[in-house]
Amino acid sequence: MSAVSRGGRGGRVAGSDVAAQKAANAEAPRIPNLLPRIAQLFAPHKAVLALTIALVLVSAGLSVLPPLLTQQAFDVGLFPPEGEPNVPVLLRIVGLMLVLWVASAGLGIAQTYLTASVGNSVMAQLRVTLFDHLQRMELAFFTRTKTGVIQSRLQNDVGGVASVLSNTVSSVIGNTVTVLAALVAMLLLSWQLTLTAVILLPLLIAAQQRVGQVRARIATKTQESLSDMTAITQEALSVSGIMLAKGFFRQNAEVDRYRAENETQRGLQVQLQMSGQWFFAMVNVFLSVIPAIIYLVAAWLLQADVAITAGTLVAFTTVQARLTFPLLGLMRVALDLQTSGALFARIFEYLDLKPAITEAPDARAVDERQVGRIRFEDVVFRYPDAGPDQAPTLDRVSFSVEPGQFVAFVGPSGAGKTTISYLIPRLHEASEGRVLFAGDDVRELNQESLIAQVGIVSQETYLFHATIAENLRYAKPEATDEELEVACRAASIHETIASFPDGYDTIVGERGYRLSGGEKQRIAIARVLLKDPPVLILDEATSALDSVSERVVQSALDSATRGRTTVAIAHRLSTVAGADVIHVIDRGRIVEIGSHDELLALGGVYARLVAEQSTDFGRSASAASPHAL
Template sequence: MPRGDGAPRVVHLTEDEIAAERAPVLGRIARMLRPYRTKMVFVAVAVVVAAILTSIVPFLTKAVFDKALFPPGGEIRLHLLAWLVVGMCAIPVVTALIGIGQNWLTSTIGNSAMADLRGDLFAHLQKMELAFFTATKTGAIQSRLANDVAGVRTVLTDTATTILQNSVTVTAAFVSMLILSWQLTILTLILMPLFIFIQLQVGKRRQRLARRTQESLSEMTAITEEALSVSGILLSKVFNRADSEVERYRRANRDQTRLQVEQAMTGRAFFATVQTFFAVTPAIIYLVAGYMISGGASLTAGTLVAFTTLQARLQMPLLQLMRVTLDVQTSLALFRRLFEYLDLKPAITERPGAKVLEQADLRGEIEFRDVFFRYPEPRALSGTVRTDRFGDSGVRIERVEPAPEEGWALEGISLKVEPGQLAAIVGPSGSGKTTMTYLVPRFYDVNLGAVLIDGTDVRDLTMGSLAEAVGMVTQEPYLFHGSIRDNIAYAKPDATADEIEQAARDANIHDRILSFAEGYETITGERGYRLSGGEKQRLAIARVLLMDPRILILDEATSALDTETERLVQDALERATHNRTTIAIAHRLSTIHNADVIFGLEDGHLVEQGTHDELLELGGLYSRLYVEQFGAGQIEARFTDGVRFVDGATYCDKPGPDDRRADVAF
């Protein structure tokens, strides 16, 4: 796990940096929609046609009054009136049909773009190095994939169309109003510059609130993921912390509710003012028109009715434009959060021209050549715009810089494991044993020196071929919620049933699987909680046997198991290590005393290496650890092929076929 002594430093962003943060977002959203530009052209055409048709209706209304009902001659023209009414009825029908097609297109475009965004984000996260996930809450990642993407749904599905549709409608209505009466048009729009200015200010505030709301929602998701997982529930029950977990969630929930209310109420007074202005405008227009007519202006009844109709139709599109502009400003904060993840560059990448590690020719030699390694600091999101959370002093834009680097986790490690050897790494906790094994499959990259497989630096190998060459069984194997068959087949999805069952036999778990009512279709439960520790471990061994890697890493694979289960697991491991280069980490030294070579690690330094007997005779780290485990009280004995090892001494014995391990107390 990444460690560090220094604290991250908060640096306030300059105005130029803030502008740089904001500038690319709209362009990137446009690029997301580029694959759907043909459909968007059809949407645009539909919107323009519908807007033009809608704008014709007021002129038909004017003709009804001025040409049909009250013509200059005074006689009603019924034939013309009938045609005008047909036109006024046909236009809404046509625009409704256009609207149905337009809605289908916009829904298809928006949801497809959102699916692309989710897929790209998930694929990018799969490329991130292990250190990223050790520094980031799983719930926070889930929140961005679910909540943030859902938060931009409206922008991708409706907003672009709404902006275009209402913009065309407003433009057409504005032009029509100017044609009818430029004086009344000025009166209608006199306060629009003020409204636009206020709307921009409201949008900025809602954007900041949107980011804080999503951060709060992310925190709630993280709490849910931690507290309601099987492990979290078990922990809270063991330590009777259910009430405190509930209170922790309620606090986060209250913060979320407060922010949601604040975001919902921001701008309400502004929109109420705008709606009130548009509601009283017709009355003001009638009054002004009266004065204009009394002053000799030529305003007909049809013109006045058509103008007020246009003014009423102008109100809704303008309000929608203002609201959707606020929605866009709000969604920009969510897009930035998503783009923050997409902009993170994986620390572990494949070099151009990387070599494919041919599995058929792989010998399995592993070499550490003067390796120096320190854990990277948890990465703050590159270019992140962060805000104070729930502060009373307003919102502050800031960047988080990493803390100072710490000392070396591994320092000057040089060793070689020959093909087919069983190499063991021993040492106290925190000495760097697991860290060494993480460097072989490139979970991390060395800072200095090199890790080589068959003489080739692992950084010069393709990631796929390296993953195929190196298998790992960890102390706490991970099983996903699925069937036993699916969990084993994860290593080789195209494996046959016979291959899966053979791997289970070799892992000493086949008979146990068949004892379950549903056999290989038995559901393991989340993280395998329906199975015992030994069963999970043997399933993990079966999975790696099915993968059949040339190099195998065992990280405390038999710790915390009872004697009988450990015997089964140890037998499975002996099969797994056959004809493979194996690196084994073990605190229980009895499990690795027959290793071909044992490396002693302390404080990140390689302090000794040799066989079991050589290191006992040397009297160094290994000897000290051995005495600590077997020097007094409980003495653990191991039987192998009629030879019993007790406290470093060797005794000939003829145990029975099932008596391969015993605990002998003195």
């Protein structure tokens, strides 16, 4: 098994510091200071929040006035001490109540707009922040994490907290103020009835805490299941997944796999929905019974010669009803916050991951006077999880590449060839030793400046589901149509593109599946030529092609390498026979160095590899011959 196979084609970043970082990242799910960190998300919106809070306070205060006016309407307007209804006073009271209701409605619309704006702004920024952070993670993170799981964090987890972010501010502040105002109004009306109405509230709050803990656990399991479903969808419904399933006639197996996870998700969603229903049913019964209890207590108080008017009793029950809905709202928000805490923890878990490869604070630009000069000095690369007795992937590798040279690395599978190609642009980090680019350690260079000098053509060509022109301009967004054509002519792909009905506006399909392997590879070469880097890395760029496509692509590569420093990782030795220097890698060490002829004359590893490839070619040709039978 190759080194690439062991770690995935991205590999894993090596080094003791990375191992320490990995251990620290393992603690990420236990997020410290979760609530303060959530509060920090709202910090950029302080002015809007202040206005929202002001509107909420005013609205909450206004909501308590109508019940007090109701008392006046009964005791002064309808049943005054004089005995006859006082219609003018009653009209004024009713008019004032109408004004308050209209004002409250207007304030409600305004605060809904403000809270929706803040909540969705915070959610959008959180999603971008997470996406930006993931872009900065090292290659190894993506080789060990399913794409669907990452997508689920961005979409499902962030989306799952959207309603909480939108509603929390107005709900918590508004309902709290309303509850406090209602309690004050109730105390002003009758402290005895108030005590009756609130005596069992602490029990409800304790029960709500317990329900919230249960919901949070179920929410975590639900999101994990949703991540698995997203991963299955991403894998099974991609072009590659569909081709694999159809090739082995495993469509039913994929449906069964999705159905099983979907059933898990269904069960968890039901649990999540039902987890608070008994609690709220109990709360509703309790709060509905309170008015009846108040009437009984009022009767008892009247018998005890406590002065309670009809207006006081009507106003009190009205205020108590005003207390009920905000209190339920606060309890629901508290449950939502406990539930969404699990989602926030999953989001912060990713945000707390620290990239293993970071840029130094004093990083400098590449010295363009020495571009093309590459040097490895006793470089050791090993995976963090490698055992103490396991040999490193690269072991004390040293070599130099001069500007303009064509240097190749060949060797058996698993020798460490691709690892070398990833160390040059610092996609991997050396465990020991130094990798020098243009005379400087790559760890001291600005990453953008380093990557700007390097072009990579790999075996696994990736094209976006977009037009050919858009895929080419990924390397140079401002490129003109003429520049695209020049690059494509140099890559021997212009004539092919011109033969398409839509030319450069042809949609290539997901991962370029509408194109042949050779066409995709030549577009990738044209993309690199458009970038025009002084250093070119070819990572087995033709190994997946048939012999006809290989010859066409090799011709394009010959054009691409002209005048550039080229580092080629090769499986097919015929593609690097003309290299200035060939390094033979075996078990992580450079065992032979020389030209093609010099290495053949040595009769060592290189000569054996050439002989094996020649034998395999002869066998393939013999098997394909009609006379072989």
